[in-house]
Amino acid sequence: MVILGLDVSTTTIGYAFTKDRKILDMGFIDIKKQNTIQEKAYYAMDILEDKPHSIDKIHIEDNLSGFQGGRTSQQVIIKLAKFNAVFCFILENAMDVPVISINPNTGRKKVFGKARIKGIKSKDFVKEQVEKRYDTKDWCKTTTRGNWDKRNIDMYDALTMALFEEKT
Secondary structure, eight states: OEEEEEEEOSSEEEEEEEETTEEEEEEEEEOTTOOSHHHHHHHHHHHHHTSSOOOSEEEEEOOOOSOSTTOSOHHHHHHHHHHHHHHHHHHHHHHOSOEEEEOHHHHHHHHHSSSOOTTSOHHHHHHHHHHHHOOOTTTOOBOTTSOBOTTHHHHHHHHHHHHOOOOO
């Protein structure tokens, strides 16, 4: 079963295709240049549909439902929730496969055995856990200066969603 995991924000969409817990492909889609929610959604959709994988199920990281220590405003949460809803609707209708929203903490707990480690930011925790389990150098991008592109973490979050196994 091929699972597409997605981590959706309003500027970058991380994606990961897995089959039997093995990575088939992963990366991120930059959607900063698209102006409207609809343009962003269809632009990302076109890229995902061009991938050579026959998708059986889509796991998408659920949007934030609370504030992250004062770093996330109410407007950002509303904007993310709106985009996430539109994108999920388009995915379900275009790809005709189940789209399952997964809470990020639930996904991490199920995949890594715990959702976080005290004192470590969640993004750093996910990066550490993914790199401990997988060789990701073929998919990670670097900036023009040769540094690790911070958008790689979006594909790591997407990989976490793709690796999530639902209760049967």
